Amino acid sequence: MSNVKKLRTISQEDEAKRGAQGVVYVLDDDPGIRSAYYRLFDLDGYLCFPYESAEAFLLRAEDASAHVRGPRCLLCDVSLPGMSGLELQSEILDRQHTMPIIFMSGASSEIEVVRAYKEGGYAFLLKPVDIDELLDTVSTALALSYSRQQEQQESNALHALVTQLTEREKSVVRLVLQGLTNQQIGDQLHIALRTVKVHRQHAMEKLGVNNVVELTRLSEKSPI
Amino acid sequence: MSNVKKLRTISQEDEAKRGAQGVVYVLDDDPGIRSAYYRLFDLDGYLCFPYESAEAFLLRAEDASAHVRGPRCLLCDVSLPGMSGLELQSEILDRQHTMPIIFMSGASSEIEVVRAYKEGGYAFLLKPVDIDELLDTVSTALALSYSRQQEQQESNALHALVTQLTEREKSVVRLVLQGLTNQQIGDQLHIALRTVKVHRQHAMEKLGVNNVVELTRLSEKSPI
DNA sequence: GTCGCAATTGCCCCATGGGGCATCTATAGA
DNA sequence: TCTATAGATGCCCCATGGGGCAATTGCGAC
Numbered sequence: 001m002s003n004v005k006k007l008r009t010i011s012q013e014d015e016a017k018r019g020a021q022g023v024v025y026v027l028d029d030d031p032g033i034r035s036a037y038y039r040l041f042d043l044d045g046y047l048c049f050p051y052e053s054a055e056a057f058l059l060r061a062e063d064a065s066a067h068v069r070g071p072r073c074l075l076c077d078v079s080l081p082g083m084s085g086l087e088l089q090s091e092i093l094d095r096q097h098t099m100p101i102i103f104m105s106g107a108s109s110e111i112e113v114v115r116a117y118k119e120g121g122y123a124f125l126l127k128p129v130d131i132d133e134l135l136d137t138v139s140t141a142l143a144l145s146y147s148r149q150q151e152q153q154e155s156n157a158l159h160a161l162v163t164q165l166t167e168r169e170k171s172v173v174r175l176v177l178q179g180l181t182n183q184q185i186g187d188q189l190h191i192a193l194r195t196v197k198v199h200r201q202h203a204m205e206k207l208g209v210n211n212v213v214e215l216t217r218l219s220e221k222s223p224i
Numbered sequence: 225m226s227n228v229k230k231l232r233t234i235s236q237e238d239e240a241k242r243g244a245q246g247v248v249y250v251l252d253d254d255p256g257i258r259s260a261y262y263r264l265f266d267l268d269g270y271l272c273f274p275y276e277s278a279e280a281f282l283l284r285a286e287d288a289s290a291h292v293r294g295p296r297c298l299l300c301d302v303s304l305p306g307m308s309g310l311e312l313q314s315e316i317l318d319r320q321h322t323m324p325i326i327f328m329s330g331a332s333s334e335i336e337v338v339r340a341y342k343e344g345g346y347a348f349l350l351k352p353v354d355i356d357e358l359l360d361t362v363s364t365a366l367a368l369s370y371s372r373q374q375e376q377q378e379s380n381a382l383h384a385l386v387t388q389l390t391e392r393e394k395s396v397v398r399l400v401l402q403g404l405t406n407q408q409i410g411d412q413l414h415i416a417l418r419t420v421k422v423h424r425q426h427a428m429e430k431l432g433v434n435n436v437v438e439l440t441r442l443s444e445k446s447p448i
Numbered sequence: 449g450t451c452g453c454a455a456t457t458g459c460c461c462c463a464t465g466g467g468g469c470a471t472c473t474a475t476a477g478a
Numbered sequence: 479t480c481t482a483t484a485g486a487t488g489c490c491c492c493a494t495g496g497g498g499c500a501a502t503t504g505c506g507a508c
Contacts, residue, residue, distance in 0.1 A: 105334075109334070110329075110333070110334050110337050110348075110350055111350060113334050113337045113338060113341075113348075114337060114348045114349075114350060117337075117341045117348070118347070123342070124334075124337075124338045124341070125338075126334055126335060126338060166483095166484065166485085168484075168485065168486095169484095176437070177437055178437070179434060179435040179437045179438055181463090181464065181465090182464070182465070183463090183464080191485085191486065191487085192486070192487050192488080193464095193487090194486080194487055194488065194489090195485075195486050195487060197465075197466070197467075198467090198485085198486080198487090199485085199486095200465090200466090201466070201467070202484095210403060211403040211436075212435075212436045212437060212440070213400070213401055213402070213403045213436060213440050214403055216436070216437050216440040216441060217440060217444070220441070220444060390454065390455085392454080392455065392456095393454095405493090405494065405495090406494070406495070407493090407494080415455085415456070415457085416456070416457050416458080417457090417494095418456080418457055418458065418459090419455070419456050419457060421495075421496070421497075422455085422456080422457090422497090423455085424495090424496090425496070425497070426454095449508100450507100450508085451506105451507085451508080452505100452506095452507085452508105453504100453505090453506095453507105454503100454504090454505090455502100455503080455504085456501100456502080456503080456504105457500100457501085457502085458499105458500090458501085459498105459499090459500095460497105460498090460499095461496100461497090461498090462495105462496085462497090463494100463495080463496075463497105464493100464494080464495070464496090465492105465493080465494070465495085466491105466492085466493075466494090467490105467491090467492090467493105468489105468490090468491090469488105469489090469490090470487100470488090470489090471486100471487080471488085472485100472486080472487085473484100473485085473486080474483100474484085474485085474486105475482100475483085475484085475485105476481100476482090476483085476484105477480100477481085477482085477483105478479100478480085478481080478482100
């Protein structure tokens with residue numbers, strides 16, 4: 001029992017560690033390619049989830065990697081049995097557009113390549129795939145995913161702060177951000193100077209800013 | 225004499241008007257395609273400059289459209305005699321990366337398509353080109369060019385303002401933007417409070433801002 | 449050498465921002 | 479009914495920002 005627990009813990013730690021470096025979903029109907037890519041990314045310290053079809057990916061990927069943090073990207077063959085890679089892309093873009101998609105293809109027409117890019121594909125690798133180019137592309141894709149996640153997190157955090165403001169506080173802050181003085185704000189909202197000061201003070205405390213400069217910067221990142 | 229002058233004036237006005245709507249450089253070695261596209265874009269109110277090769281474009285395009293304002297894009301066949309479209313692209317990106325490039329190709333390999341996108345191509349149209357798709361792509365490309373130009377102009381204008389500041393004034397502004405009080409700034413620069421106020425005042429006047437909010441916003445757009 | 453300009457500073461005054469203390473009202477819950 | 483919370487306000491005090499007036503210094507240009 002303790003052994004099992006220990007093993008599980010280690011495995012989870014390992015997964016968390018690899019996840020922090022990056023998750024690569026691999027989507028190819030060829031089992032040989034899947035296992036080859038799995039080994040490749042595993043060796044490189046990434047966490048790899050291989051799937052044989054778009055349907056399998058949509059069904060199982062979310063659960064399989066739900067507890068893993070970190071940037072992620074999708075490496076996907078264009079021509080798959082069932083739902084094609086391109087169809088999958090538009091499906092994915094609706095949900096989490098934070099994940100770059102790298103397409104691979106051997107005998108693909110130019111039409112597919114154009115469509116993949118037009119619909120927001122991150123890159124297109126033609127088979128035979130050059131390993132260095134592949135690793136390079138995955139690396140930059142994960143970097144992009146990382147920065148998107150960071151932005152997302154920051155945006156969420158700021159939005160959470162803004163939500164804590166009362167309507168009155170938000171009104172005052174908006175006028176502060178128009179460069180008005182407290183007196184002018186009071187006139188506009190038909191409240192006393194002292195009241196404006198109170199709202200302003202409360203808002204600044206809730207938002208965690210110490211001066212107007214910080215307040216302005218915050219407001220540029222998250223509308224108030 | 226007066227007639228000639230009048231004609232020239234009208235022509236220039238016309239060109240300026242069309243230029244404001246957009247300039248489309250067309251690059252194709254087929255004279256038939258050049259004239260067809262010329263008529264097409266001319267009818268749509270754009271100003272069109274056709275060239276038969278990349279070399280001709282590089283040699284003559286700048287002079288030909290030097291006096292024209294407005295957004296611009298390049299519509300370019302991939303396979304050209306002499307310098308290819310892809311080679312031209314890297315040449316152009318070095319100079320003015322404000323112009324989106326739309327590639328066209330009939331019998332092009334996927335490799336070319338991938339390379340065009342990888343190196344920053346805006347779009348890739350496969351022949352036979354759908355006219356609506358073409359006009360649509362040109363339209364969005366010009367919109368992109370326009371917004372880039374706007375950003376560029378704003379950035380230049382702000383930079384011109386910042387250049388007017390003396391070193392001392394810039395130092396003070398930077399510290400203001402760190403949220404320091406005048407007294408703290410004085411301590412850090414080893415100057416008197418009154419001196420800080422003077423520099424601050426001069427800087428705000430030169431930058432045309434009335435309060436710290438505007439100053440902060442300006443500094444986000446152009447580093448000081 | 450004189451002029452203009454940047455930098456510096458002191459004195460002084462007023463406007464504005466920040467905030468403690470206390471009060472009052474209204475409203476949604478416990 | 480009692481309480482917590484948001485909103486509003488007055489009084490008062492201090493810190494800070496803004497800015498007029500005047501003077502000094504140093505440097506490059508004419």
